[in-house]
Amino acid sequence: MTTATHSAQAQYDLFRQRGLKLDMSRGKPAPEQLDLSNDLLDALPGFSAADGTDARNYGLGVGLPEARALFGGLLGLPAAQVVVDSSASLSLMHDVIVYALLNGVPGGQPWVGQQPVFLCPVPGYDRHFSICEARGIKMINVPLNDDGPDMDIVEQLVATDASIKGMWCVPKYSNPSGTVYSDEVVRRLAAMKTAAPDFRLMWDDAYRFHHLTDENVRIAEIIAECASAGNPDRAIVFASTSKVSWAGSGIAALASSPANIAWWTRHAGIRSIGPDKINQLRHVRLLKDVATVEALMTRHAALLKPKFDAVLAQFSAQLGDVAGVSWTVPKGGYFIDLVTPPGAAKKTIALAKEAGITLTPAGAAYPYGVDPEDSHIRIAPSFPSLLEITQAAEGIALALKVAVAG
Amino acid sequence: MTTATHSAQAQYDLFRQRGLKLDMSRGKPAPEQLDLSNDLLDALPGFSAADGTDARNYGLGVGLPEARALFGGLLGLPAAQVVVDSSASLSLMHDVIVYALLNGVPGGQPWVGQQPVFLCPVPGYDRHFSICEARGIKMINVPLNDDGPDMDIVEQLVATDASIKGMWCVPKYSNPSGTVYSDEVVRRLAAMKTAAPDFRLMWDDAYRFHHLTDENVRIAEIIAECASAGNPDRAIVFASTSKVSWAGSGIAALASSPANIAWWTRHAGIRSIGPDKINQLRHVRLLKDVATVEALMTRHAALLKPKFDAVLAQFSAQLGDVAGVSWTVPKGGYFIDLVTPPGAAKKTIALAKEAGITLTPAGAAYPYGVDPEDSHIRIAPSFPSLLEITQAAEGIALALKVAVAG
Numbered sequence A, B: 001m002t003t004a005t006h007s008a009q010a011q012y013d014l015f016r017q018r019g020l021k022l023d024m025s026r027g028k029p030a031p032e033q034l035d036l037s038n039d040l041l042d043a044l045p046g047f048s049a050a051d052g053t054d055a056r057n058y059g060l061g062v063g064l065p066e067a068r069a070l071f072g073g074l075l076g077l078p079a080a081q082v083v084v085d086s087s088a089s090l091s092l093m094h095d096v097i098v099y100a101l102l103n104g105v106p107g108g109q110p111w112v113g114q115q116p117v118f119l120c121p122v123p124g125y126d127r128h129f130s131i132c133e134a135r136g137i138k139m140i141n142v143p144l145n146d147d148g149p150d151m152d153i154v155e156q157l158v159a160t161d162a163s164i165k166g167m168w169c170v171p172k173y174s175n176p177s178g179t180v181y182s183d184e185v186v187r188r189l190a191a192m193k194t195a196a197p198d199f200r201l202m203w204d205d206a207y208r209f210h211h212l213t214d215e216n217v218r219i220a221e222i223i224a225e226c227a228s229a230g231n232p233d234r235a236i237v238f239a240s241t242s243k244v245s246w247a248g249s250g251i252a253a254l255a256s257s258p259a260n261i262a263w264w265t266r267h268a269g270i271r272s273i274g275p276d277k278i279n280q281l282r283h284v285r286l287l288k289d290v291a292t293v294e295a296l297m298t299r300h301a302a303l304l305k306p307k308f309d310a311v312l313a314q315f316s317a318q319l320g321d322v323a324g325v326s327w328t329v330p331k332g333g334y335f336i337d338l339v340t341p342p343g344a345a346k347k348t349i350a351l352a353k354e355a356g357i358t359l360t361p362a363g364a365a366y367p368y369g370v371d372p373e374d375s376h377i378r379i380a381p382s383f384p385s386l387l388e389i390t391q392a393a394e395g396i397a398l399a400l401k402v403a404v405a406g
Helices: A003-016 A031-035 A065-075 A089-102 A126-135 A151-160 A183-191 A222-228 A258-271 A277-287 A290-319 A345-354 A386-405 B003-016 B031-035 B065-075 B089-103 B126-135 B151-160 B183-191 B222-228 B258-271 B277-287 B290-319 B345-354 B386-405
Strands: A082-085 A117-122 A138-145 A164-169 A200-204 A235-240 A252-255 A336-339 A376-379 B082-085 B117-122 B138-145 B164-169 B200-204 B235-240 B252-255 B336-339 B376-379
Touching: A003 A386, A031 A290, A065 A082, A065 A235, A065 A252, A065 A277, A065 A290, A082 A258, A089 A126, A089 A200, A089 A235, A089 A252, A089 A258, A089 B089, A089 B258, A117 A126, A117 A151, A126 A138, A126 B089, A126 B258, A138 A151, A151 A164, A151 A183, A183 A222, A200 A222, A222 A235, A252 A258, A258 B089, A258 B126, A277 A290, A290 A336, A290 A386, A345 A376, A345 A386, A376 A386, B003 B386, B031 B290, B065 B082, B065 B235, B065 B252, B065 B277, B065 B290, B082 B258, B089 B126, B089 B200, B089 B235, B089 B252, B089 B258, B117 B126, B117 B151, B126 B138, B138 B151, B151 B164, B151 B183, B183 B222, B200 B222, B222 B235, B252 B258, B277 B290, B290 B336, B290 B386, B345 B376, B345 B386, B376 B386
Parallel strands: A117 A138, A117 A164, A164 A200, A200 A235, B117 B138, B117 B164, B164 B200, B200 B235
Antiparallel strands: A082 A252, A235 A252, A336 A376, B082 B252, B235 B252, B336 B376
16 A cells, blocks of 8 residues: 555545545535525516417416427427427326337337337436336447447447437537537438437437536437428427426426427326426516526526636545546536546446445446446535535545545 | 207207306316315424424325325225325226236236227216327226126136226216216126236226215225125226316325235335325324314315206206106216217207307216217316306207207
8 A cells, every 4th residue: 555545545535534425416406596596576557368278277288388499499400390298208208108109219129029119328417317217218339429329320220220220429528428519420310310200319408508617518409400400300309498497487498390399298298287387487587588597597507617716626635646637627417527547437436435435336327337447436516505515526436435445 | 940949949049149158078076175275284292203204205106195085984994995195086096097007017018019998888987098099008888887887798808808908987977977887887897807817997986975965875895895705906996086176286006916016105105205295294283183174075065066957947947848858966076977869969069169168078987089979978066167058058059959950
């Protein structure tokens, strides 16, 4: 044992004695962020929608006109290509998969008898992978490069294997790496030849407005690119206000081609007589338009940025000279991907746990929970206070140092 | 042509000239009923749940403790056997079917490969049948007698055919006939032998509190009966506030055995990180407890009863002496079933349409939209005003008289 590793162990032991108790396992907004939307608690002045619909009653499965217009503005699409439904986009993604499995998407047969496969850029979002695993869709990992999924691999796979029915994409500030897809990658995804005629891009635009810098990254718009490339029905875009207003009580949107919107509306109409339109009215009142949403997101960023900076500062200070360790510096989103030397992620997470810090389980960012190199740790700085997150980052760094020394 | 039928035609023609325009196709609450819950618009005093949960954030897929307790009280069950989720029970029913199809219920394999069949007491609720039709479950009609489904037929079918995986039941004030299941029928459903080990009763307790008389009908409790009969996992009960508070913005509950609740929670947790808990808080604040809900339902009944009475009075006056015509006199619920001589329902509905009255399509109360005798018309008196509904009932009666005369 060298002096350096002895020191790492000693520092970790001291840290552990502080008796911290911190849950950093999920990307939950902090209470201060939720406070930004407390105007949602205000009484509505009424419940008539723009078209005269009584928002308290049944109906209007596609959502209120003003809610569709709001998301249309945010997504750069005509309101007619947007439906607003549910309180969470995850549920809309799940239901797209269900309808595709049991009924098939436009131009295809039900997936359920076809041993369907999805491509999964990794590391990625665990809840995407859980949907596939739970509902019987096989997953294939594809590497996520700095500019998005490795398109040479993706193009080759989808061109030859008709059982590949879809692909998960978080195109901007990807969970957990913060990756931003380049315009070229977006265009290749839109234009690539797929052996399956009913291939779908599940385009989770979860962090579209969730910037951490003034750069306010913009990328090519997938629906327009798919239309230009002659594949108008390929992409289904998902967005929500979960990390704009309230995480459990927001509104969500699905956007796609007219054919996909008609398909969705038909199938969602079997499940429900209409969404919670009162909550849509509340959100339209709070969020108004693109400028209002952007101003709100700037306030979120002001709360989040110091927490990200604190984590990055601790990592730089503690891990800057540790061989094989790196981390992402995201321009938006909710996560930092801490990359350890192969085989050190699980051990680091276990050591952090002993020191009172709960992290997302190792492997969570991979299909079936298996990180083949055991080298990725998802850091979620949003929920803890600035003091807590600073301490936690120190603890994680110390745990990692002990893990690589051992 | 007799004088009587000539007179019917003349009366109908006169009615038609009034140029009415009335949609009676669905059982929507009237605006005055929705007004009863306008306190939901009031600002909440806060967003902390009974257990300290911040209702604005992710999590708690089973619902807030106080919302589960509220429904537990309403359903006569421990809160632990109740989950509160979504804004509509129809969505919970749909998702139970989806999880059963793709994953199987406790004690069974996925239904999707087994050519599953459901028994459907008829006439019944069209949206139940739409779920089966859309998701690939075959339906078999069983007669709905005055005391519930014909149990001799049901018992014989489920005992011999293992592909029969479930049955739709609206046990009280059934849609559209207002039928109340007798305690004996409830007990036979709970105790009957089923060839399928994974048979489920989809128990849509949609009108549990929706009385139209002071009798406030109570029936045997299916979950307790199933447990007593040694079939604890057989029944899944659904309820909601859709016709208690607001039809589009209520809260819904699913209740069942601990094993089914665990199963549901696991599968719903794949679809969502948690329900809209703020709306649950709002509802707990408005609805408080069983006594408060019962008082509210008395006010609904006071608005609905005169409308039902007006329809019944018109039918008695116009149709009392028409051979082969009858109608139900419900003690609760939202519908009257107008029974015509065989072959007259479609024609009556078409004639009513010409006179400006939109009714639920003929056959809607039957699987696949096919009423084998073409003799049932669902009357939904709730939404129109008292004047409108009185006129509409007159017009429907006149249309029926012309239909049977022609």
